[in-house]
Amino acid sequence: MDATVTLYCVCQQEYDLSRFMIECEACKDWFHGSCVGVEEHQASEIEVYHCPDCAKIHGPIVVKKRNWLERLPPLKEKKGIQTGTGQFVKELKGRTFPSADQFVKHMSGYQITRKYLEESGFDYPIIVEKKEGLELRIPPSTISMEEIEQLVGPLREIDVIDVERQEDFKLLIHEWVEYFKSPNRQRILNVISLEFSTTRLSELVEPPSIVRELSWVDTVWGHEPLPEDCPYARPAVQKYCLMGVKDSFTDFHVDFGGTSVWYHVLRGEKIFYLIKPTQTNLHLYENWVSSANQSSLFFGDQVDSCYKCVLKHGQTLLIPTGWIHAVLTPIDSLVFGGNFLHSLNIPLQLQIYEMEKRVNTPEQFLFPVFETSCWYAARHTLELLKGKPVHRQYRAQMKTYAAVAMHKQNCAQHQKRGQQLSVPHGAVPEI
């Protein structure tokens, strides 16, 4: 190679006019935005840029101050105890609930196999004490907030929940980490929707193998890239980093699309308030979600039984389809988790999706391309069943897929007649 050619960036490549680059103020080298996690539109947020190596010596990137804290709406006094406020959390901590230990299964990672779940059902939450046998990959528990910031990219914009107002707003992760580390925080903020599968943090995290084995995104979507003009993308919902400060509270909800959840507490502790997804409870939940006084009515009081489940650091929780839950964070916590659709509870998954549509859940809170995922699952099952005798254990699934397939035909006929589709959400992949 010609020794006089100048090489740039951590990747040591020649200059390429077409790629956005940023200069490090310390070493004066230039870096590709894509190599150091800075997108072109984010550059205007940077006061001083330091490359990954120089950041270790000269300190992290300096982001322009935005005074976001002063701009947050002030907390207003409202009638009744509002969910998420200091008074609410204090009362919640003082209350007693029946223990979820009466139904939560405690298992080792080795015991949770696909065969086990197919035979015994995946209807109750499972707690795994130690990660051995789960084949779960997570960062070391000593990982610092700054390291997470670097791995995600300091300028990544994230949704942050203002717990006392139960409203969300956007922050750069750099600002979030600054807040998290500040000794006197003025507000209670919680991050639960940072999906990081396209960042460098993703390399350090792999969901438990049972999740990968069951998850439709892994099993039925296939791994070949989608065509460029494809109107939808593979749902990215498998890898979330949850960072919550002491006294954060997430109100009762069902995870989108009736997805099941894996949830590993790396640091801190979480308290789950769990409600079984019986038809009665789901009906009550739908009424509560649609009611005007949701923020002053504790949903746990509307049902027969709401169970308390404490999740300590090092433990992993698996929550099946449809479970209604709220979460209190009693101490600063760091959690890795993710969501997945699977074939063990299809009717309930579909029921939750239908409910979400009835209560007009905004698009951003729905499972991305839920219906398309169902088509992929249907196609996958048809392929599996081709030429095989229909075993009894598959009959329920077959019925569901038959319904799904009929729906597809309906859509196709409507389309032919130039009519609007009855359910226009979600494209149908070639089957």
Ligand SMILES: O=C(O)CCC(=O)C(=O)O
């Ligand atoms: O940890 C939290 O505050 C909420 C976790 C949860 O249930 C969720 O993100 O869906």
Ligand SMILES: [Fe+2]
């Ligand atoms: Fe949840």
Ligand SMILES: [Zn+2]
């Ligand atoms: Zn580069």
Ligand SMILES: [Zn+2]
């Ligand atoms: Zn540098």
